[in-house]
Amino acid sequence: xxxxxxxxxxxxxxxxxxxxxxxxxxxxxxxxxxxxxxxxxxxxxxxxxxxxxxxxxxxxxxxxxxxxxxxxxxxxxxxxxxxxxxxxxxxxxxxxxxxxxxxxxxxxxxxxxxxxxxxxxxxxxxxxxxxxxxxxxxxxxxxxxxxxxxxxxxxxxxxxxxxxxxxxxxxxxxxxxxxxxxxxxxxxxxxxxxxxxxxxxxxxxxxxxxxxxxxxxxxxxxxxxxxxxxxxxxxxxxxxxxxxxxxxxxxxxxxxxxxxxxxxxxxxxxxxxxxxxxxxxxxxxxxxxxxxxxxxxxxxxxxxxxxxxxxxxxxxxxxxxxxxxxxxxxxxxxxxxxxxxxxxxxxx
Amino acid sequence: xxxxxxxxxxxxxxxxxxxxxxxxxxxxxxxxxxxxxxxxxxxxxxxxxxxxxxxxxxxxxxxxxxxxxxxxxxxxxxxxxxxxxxxxxxxxxxxxxxxxxxxxxxxxxxxxxxxxxxxxxxxxxxxxxxxxxxxxxxxxxxxxxxxxxxxxxxxxxxxxxxxxxxxxxxxxxxxxxxxxxxxxxxxxxxxxxxxxxxxxxxxxxxxxxxxxxxxxxxxxxxxxxxxxxxxxxxxxxxxxxxxxxxxxxxxxxxxxxxxxxxxxxxxxxxxxxxxxxxxxxxxxxxxxxxxxxxxxxxxxxxxxxxxxxxxxx
Numbered sequence: 001x002x003x004x005x006x007x008x009x010x011x012x013x014x015x016x017x018x019x020x021x022x023x024x025x026x027x028x029x030x031x032x033x034x035x036x037x038x039x040x041x042x043x044x045x046x047x048x049x050x051x052x053x054x055x056x057x058x059x060x061x062x063x064x065x066x067x068x069x070x071x072x073x074x075x076x077x078x079x080x081x082x083x084x085x086x087x088x089x090x091x092x093x094x095x096x097x098x099x100x101x102x103x104x105x106x107x108x109x110x111x112x113x114x115x116x117x118x119x120x121x122x123x124x125x126x127x128x129x130x131x132x133x134x135x136x137x138x139x140x141x142x143x144x145x146x147x148x149x150x151x152x153x154x155x156x157x158x159x160x161x162x163x164x165x166x167x168x169x170x171x172x173x174x175x176x177x178x179x180x181x182x183x184x185x186x187x188x189x190x191x192x193x194x195x196x197x198x199x200x201x202x203x204x205x206x207x208x209x210x211x212x213x214x215x216x217x218x219x220x221x222x223x224x225x226x227x228x229x230x231x232x233x234x235x236x237x238x239x240x241x242x243x244x245x246x247x248x249x250x251x252x253x254x255x256x257x258x259x260x261x262x263x264x265x266x267x268x269x270x271x272x273x274x275x276x277x278x279x280x281x282x283x284x285x286x287x288x289x290x291x292x293x294x295x296x297x298x299x300x301x302x303x304x305x306x307x308x309x310x311x312x313x314x315x316x317x318x319x320x321x322x323x324x325x326x327x328x329x330x331x332x333x334x335x336x337x338x339x340x341x342x343x344x345x346x347x348x
Numbered sequence: 349x350x351x352x353x354x355x356x357x358x359x360x361x362x363x364x365x366x367x368x369x370x371x372x373x374x375x376x377x378x379x380x381x382x383x384x385x386x387x388x389x390x391x392x393x394x395x396x397x398x399x400x401x402x403x404x405x406x407x408x409x410x411x412x413x414x415x416x417x418x419x420x421x422x423x424x425x426x427x428x429x430x431x432x433x434x435x436x437x438x439x440x441x442x443x444x445x446x447x448x449x450x451x452x453x454x455x456x457x458x459x460x461x462x463x464x465x466x467x468x469x470x471x472x473x474x475x476x477x478x479x480x481x482x483x484x485x486x487x488x489x490x491x492x493x494x495x496x497x498x499x500x501x502x503x504x505x506x507x508x509x510x511x512x513x514x515x516x517x518x519x520x521x522x523x524x525x526x527x528x529x530x531x532x533x534x535x536x537x538x539x540x541x542x543x544x545x546x547x548x549x550x551x552x553x554x555x556x557x558x559x560x561x562x563x564x565x566x567x568x569x570x571x572x573x574x575x576x577x578x579x580x581x582x583x584x585x586x587x588x589x590x591x592x593x594x595x596x597x598x599x600x601x602x603x604x605x606x607x608x609x610x611x612x613x614x615x616x617x618x619x620x621x622x623x624x625x626x627x628x629x630x631x632x633x634x635x636x637x638x639x640x641x642x643x644x645x646x647x648x649x650x651x652x653x654x655x656x657x658x659x660x661x
Contacts, residue, residue, distance in 0.1 A: 095374075102367060145377050151370045200380055207373055214366040217359055231371065238378055245382075266445075305654040312385040314652070321657040328657075336659045345394060345440030 035124040049085065050077045052247050057272075059288045067282070067290060071275045072251060084249045086140045087325070088242050093133035095235045097122050098152040103228050105158055106219040113221075116228035118235075122156075130156060143329070144201060144313070144322040147208035151215045160216045175213055182209050189317045201315060201322070249308070256343040257283060258300035259293050268343055269293070270304070304344035390607065390653045394439065396600035399467050405441040407432045408452035408466035408593075412545040414568030415631050416472050424449050427564070430627030431489055432470035435592065438608040453542055454522045458482050461595050468605070469593035472565060474526045484598070486605035487591025489624065491643045492562040494527055494584040497570065499551055503578045506558055512536045512582075520547035520556040527561050530584055536560075544569065552576065562588060567635040579637070589643070603649040610645040618660060 054072065058064035072080075082089075100122025107113040115123070122130075134156070137149055153159075165171045183190075186205055193201040219227065252272035259267045271285040280292040315322045320329040394400055409428055411419040417428040436447050452460045457473055460466045461483045475485040496519075498506045506512065512519050513536050521527045523540045531538045539556060541547055547559035548569045559566070566579050592609070594602040615622035624642040633639065 102363075142381075145381075148370070148374055148377065151366065155367070155370075200376060204373060204377055204380075207369065211366040211370050214362040215370060217363040219364050219367065220357075220360050223364055227367070234371075234375070238375075241382075242378065307389070307391065309654060310385060310389050310391075311652050311656050312380075312383065312387075314387070314650075314656070316660075319659055324657055332657065332659055340654050342437050342440045342442030342446075345391070345438075 038121045038124060045089075049243065049247060050081045053077075053081070053249070053251055056247050057251050057284070064284065064290055067274060068251070068284075071282075077251065080251045085246045086136060087142075088239070088246050090133055090137035090140055091242070092235065092239050093130075094137050094149065094152050094156070095231075095238070097125065097130050097133060098155040099231050099235070101156045101158055102215070102219065103224060103231075105217070106221075106224045109218050110221050110224070113224070116224075117232055118228070139327045140325050142323050142325055143317055143320055144204055144315075146326075147205055149208075151208050151212040154212045155215045158216045161213045179209055186317065189315055189322070192315050196314065198313060198315065201313065245308070250306070252284065254286070254304045254306055255283075256302050256304055256341070257281065257293065257298060258343070259297050260299050261297060266299070273301075300343075302341035302343050305340065385652060387650050387652050390604065390651050393600045393604050393607075393649075393651060397604065398595070398598050399439065399601060402467075404446050404448045405436050405439065405468070406448045406450050406466045407436065408450045408457060408460045408469040408471055410453070410471045410543075411451045412543050413472060413565055414572050415635060416564055416568050417470075418568075419449075419451070425631070426568075427490075427627055427631040428470045428472060430631060431592075431624070432468070434612065434623040434627065435468070435470070435605055435608055438611075439604060455542070457593060461593050464595070467595070467601070471593075472562060472590055473593045474562075475589040475591040476526055479593075482596065484594040484596050484602040485591040486594055486602050487609055487645060488589035488643050489592065489609050489645075490564065490590040490640065492564050492588050492590060494530055494560060494582070494586060494588065495563045495566055496558050496560045496580045496582050497548075497566045497577050498558045498580055500576060500578055502557060503580070507580060509534050509536070509582055509584070512558060512560070517557040518555070519558045519560060520550055521560050522547070526586075526588060530586055531560055534584075548573070548577075562590070563636075564590075564632060567632065571635045603651070606645050606648050607651050610648040613642050613645055616642050 054068045054077070055065050058068050096118050100116075100118035100120075103116045104119035104122055107115055107119060134149065134153055138146070141149065161171050161175065164174045190202060190205060193199075193205070250272055252274065255271065255273055257269045257271070257273075259269055261267055269283055269285060269291060270287075271283040271291070274282040274284050274290070276282070276295070279295060281295055281298050283291045283293060285291055311321060311323045313322055324332065399405060409424060409432060410417040411424075413426060413428070415426055417424065417426040433444075433447070436442070441447055450460065450466045452466065452469060452471055454471075457469045457471055458479065461469055469483075472490075473479075473485070475488060479485070496506065496512065502517075506517060511517065512531075513534070515537065518539055519531065519536055520539045520541060521531060522544045523542060528538060528540060538560075539547075539550075541550065544559060544561045544565050547556055547561075550556040551559060552573075559569075560582075563579070570577050570579055592605050594605060609624075612622040612624045616625055622642065628640065628642075
């Protein structure tokens, strides 16, 4: 797809109007390299993150890390990683594909322009993988951010409004009807957001569907290079910035265990259960350190939520909390009652 | 041709603006998701209270109020006790192992809170302006009216407030209660004792002829002596808001108690059973002439909790 700049030579002199076609092997090689780097990132990043998470979870202690490595299986680790990092992963992929498509279609008009990295990644990615990434984002993103997926999708597949209908008035009517339906669906939430002075929420819910019809199409030549450089750096910075909480998210569930160390002497220990066997319950305490509790001293155990799970907004979309993903909202429909155990409140 | 170029250029500018705005929104969304919540959480509030880290919660209750708060064979029962257990559980003190019940009489409720011998008082405590200068209140969790209870033999003689003024009848009430002040406003000569139960015993022994107090307290004694007494509906005109007493020095604890009472109120409004309704039906409900509902809680703080995302319907 890329047409490198003419480098001069006899071919150029013989046929000046048409630039020479790029050598096929060079294009293939570049494509293969881009594909390789892309899949290396897709597979390698989760693997590296998983190992980093174990080290952080262990509090930086070598022996504790080894204890976790010995007891947390690779399948559990990967499943734990996907549970907590699917949102970040899908965000990264969606950003790359949407920006890649916009930059790709823009440089197509400019012969001799080197294709930006994201455009090359978007070129080599099969369409099914792009669709799968958007589906992953659809089910894992918070409802509040889901509208952003619409312009991203339109950009990734370059869906211009002309596809809706060939006649302009009909297109305007269709877009207006779709926006009207969207507003009708979200009106109670928008009013609540207005009353609560949540202006960013208003912008996040209202602006993306309005921007979506205009986002497909080539950008002016002057903005391509700065946009490519800035967005590549920004996406990388965003991934690193957003990766920090993912690395520090625990791999093991948080519990409060009631331990009777002596008759009548009750102690409650807050921490993560590493392993249980016939002799001991091994707890990774929240404040640090591993504790082996004899199994006959364990009198009770409750599962506790962590502070990171607290909501930041008090808004709902038809009884779905705006900070829930579709997957989480569905889960709450299946198990609607959520009870916080008293032990989780008082045990620090 | 030039029209086509103009349209193409306009389209190009529109795309640039759309891309730029979408990227700005995405960046704003990213920053928003990493910000600390503006609204404090229940756990944040809990850390501000004086009870945080305490192994047990000391709750002042009455031991002699049938249906409301009574001690039987070492176990506390009654509506106030059930409400106290609910609040304690929400604060992290589940089960009687984590609660230290402290018996307090009507007149000892304020000194007990001021002196720190209790963390909360849940003892049919009327929320009044005068008391609010000395202690904080969360609630109300019940609104009652003042009534009079007379022995069955006098049910045709004492029917109005005017009858209570008759010097032939000795009217009794508990000391330090709002009832005492209300009777005084109606120029009714009153005999003040420590507890309403003492009035009831006094009537049974022939020393008094009537007792005046909250309808809930009187309903409790009526449940104990259904044949000997009758409650007379009198237009005292004042309703009493019963709330939870909290030390005035601990506004965070007051906020938390108000938040949990409101949580129960909201559950009741949605038509699902609430802790308040369960407590009411198990204790007071069968003995009330007119069914009661939980009143809305006053001055409820905005807090977030882990169950905020749960479906409401």
